[in-house]
Amino acid sequence: MAGEEGAQATDHLGCEHYNRNCALIAPCCKKQYTCRICHDEKEMHELDRHQVCHVVCLKCNLEQEVAGCCKDKNCGNEFGKYFCERCRLFDNDDKNQFHCDKCGICRVGGRENFFHCDKCNVCLALLLKDNHKCVANMSHDACPVCLEDLHSSRKQMHIPPCGHLLHLACYKDLFKAGHFACPNCNQSMINMTDVWKEVDREVSETEMPEEYRNVTVDIICRDCQKKSQTKFHVLGLKCEHCGSYNTAR
Incomplete structure (x- = not known):
């Protein structure tokens, strides 16, 4: 499955989650955070990225409406080499990001390497086209191991033969613990x-x-x-x- 945007980086403007040149003004609490993840880690509520209307330039500190570059002509700071106006996403790191209208969020890995399965309602690798078991709204649930939301997760995913999505790391942890069956349906996840x-x-x-x-x-x-x-x-x-x-x- 195509992962959601986001990866750790260092030695740059921005935060541990994103290399970017602006911060977001959270409409829910009016506070400034570099990204939605920083916000959610500190606050008791979640930031709806699509509702963000204002950003702050991290070079000149000017607050302004969402755009790809700073509107101050003396600054002209590009907020991110990749900019998605719909997701309010700015990123200087090239991860072959692309926006999927049907998923409603940005994905990584290159649009040409994925297709959107309408029944599963998620972007999947091309090698899975006509070669996977469809599960309605596959990613619109929590990981059965760690309970993190799968659709917006930034972690790599794994799809076992039964089609019940889970994080790849969680899948590996199950194997290390000697569990070879899907936590959702108990079907074997490997050839036994x-x-x-x-x-x-x-x-x-x-x-x-x-x-x-x-x-x-x-x-x-x-x-x-x-x-x-x-x-x-x-x-x-x-x-x-x-x-x-x-x-x-």
Whole structure:
């Protein structure tokens, strides 16, 4: 998925989030902040970037209406090499930013490398075109791991086979903790074939007590979503359709 604008930089005018030459006047509290993130980190409310009407030039300190350059002719400071009037976004760092009208925000990575999926309602990498599972309003939710809003998040995203979006870093953290299923739907997020073969081996080598050997149970598979009846075993209940042990009674 295309990330939202924003990245850390140093040794420049602006802040840790943006290399820019102006600050925003927050319409909600009338305070000056270099960016919406700086505002949200300090205040108990969020800044609606689209409502910002005034900025302050960081070179001459003149407050003025939103524009790409300082209106003081003696200054003429360019507020950002990239300027999006709709998002009130100024950035001197080249991240191949582009504004997506359908997302309603600026993205990074180059417009030519992404397409907007109308059903998922988000910009996705071209390699996912006709090659992903659509989930309505995919990004208009919180990350199931850290609970941060996904649509406006500046972090890299990951889309598992089930289509439930989450942060790439959160996805990796799940794996480090030994969790391989989607936090939303419990479907396996990677190919578990080799793991299931190992479980098959362990099951075959672990004999159940005689009173349980012919016991069968009804299960539903979290991977293929099919129901089946399988032999009960303490090490796992195998789906009779796809062979997965990611099942529930």
